[in-house]
Amino acid sequence: MPAPPRRLITGFSNPTVKFLRSLRDKKHRRREGRFLAEGLRLLTDARESGRVPEMLVMSERRDPHPLTDLLERAVEDAGGTIVETTPDILAKITGKDNPQAIAGVFAEFDTSLAALDRGSAPIWLVAQALRDPGNLGTMLRTGDAVGAGGLILIDDCADPFGVEAVRASMGAVFTQKIAQATWDEFLPWLRSGSGQLVAASLRDAVRYRDAPYTAPCFILVGNESRGLPEEYEAACDLRVTMPMRGRADSLNAAVAGAVLAYEVLATFDK
């Protein structure tokens, strides 16, 4: 079998370089339906989860690695493109001074509620107007750890396909389902089947420890500054309160979601 064609790109003004750079911008990601993930570890997580990049971009000065070989083969087998380029151009593409030696372009996934199978997992995470991409990625990572089905993003959240969210997810962006919806789409969808909606709250709440959680349990976390709108809290099946021993009355959103998710997991495991 002949070796598949490879492209070598050495010019900063090459259209492929411009295309790759543009993927750092949400508007362009949306238009192209593509996103960028960097680093051998992340790309290997993707491959092992059955996600193969359409395009693999590698530094011509990379160290050889068996995982890189596996990635190259997977991309070739899937009919994708392999591009080699200079470290300088990779730095320009990723916007980092010390870029990873490898990056991949992926097609964005279907993020409709309709694509979720709620019965496939006992726990789902739901974030409302979560603005920080690091928090979003961390919630994906936590979801992976607790065996959640995925993360549902309500209203105007950070972009799950942005570089920072993808990085913070530590590969969970490839293993967790992701859905995006408005509250007015989410609530009817939730009520069209089984599912308990739970939020941390200071109002009319029971203690979070050993509360009556039932599967599938949807754990709802609110915006970093404003928390959840009151009407969203009111629509929950269960409001739980966590101890707050200090001056503040709230936790970081991703932390609150994680403490609740581990509590729900422990309850289900009993």
Next chain:
Amino acid sequence: MPAPPRRLITGFSNPTVKFLRSLRDKKHRRREGRFLAEGLRLLTDARESGRVPEMLVMSERRDPHPLTDLLERAVEDAGGTIVETTPDILAKITGKDNPQAIAGVFAEFDTSLAALDRGSAPIWLVAQALRDPGNLGTMLRTGDAVGAGGLILIDDCADPFGVEAVRASMGAVFTQKIAQATWDEFLPWLRSGSGQLVAASLRDAVRYRDAPYTAPCFILVGNESRGLPEEYEAACDLRVTMPMRGRADSLNAAVAGAVLAYEVLATFDK
């Protein structure tokens, strides 16, 4: 009583502006022994915790607010300085396009282990080589929530007095004790009194749920990429394991610390 003198600064090249800007840089913070905190909420948290800025910097175009009045009075009573300046200069100082209308300069706190009273709280958080200032601030915030005494930073951690860590702490930088030490300083200090050292671990570990935690409990979290060195884990009194149902074998460092801290708190509250 005559109104105290105020300074109005309108020039970008004013030495005070240069001094304030320099506090965004760790090297200059160390040299000056000062750090910057921004925003009325954060400064009010500080004031209510008994921490009054040495210098208050306010936009001349701020909205009047009773909490601002209280801050001004506190700074005046403590013999501090009040500076008014333009929004443009405040933006330059804070490095943000839409700066908060108020900022304060604080003296750094004593961060020696000797300043800690381990008996003053049942829980202490300990981070080793924690590099992300957002994670560091989040751990301070979690510490406040669980009633921890403070955060001990081992080896080469992010700077707790950097703007991002201060911001992520949501004021907890003013309520939690902070200590900085090497492992070789920390371990003898810990063993010189009572204290249980606990880490999440995959090696030789018991289930984290209802493990035999005892106060004062020191919860040790490792570096974001590498986790804890094996010898640090080996020195712990208790190694606990948390369920990992997904592909990954670890959580975000601040999340892992929070899930453990809430578990310890629940155990102590029984």
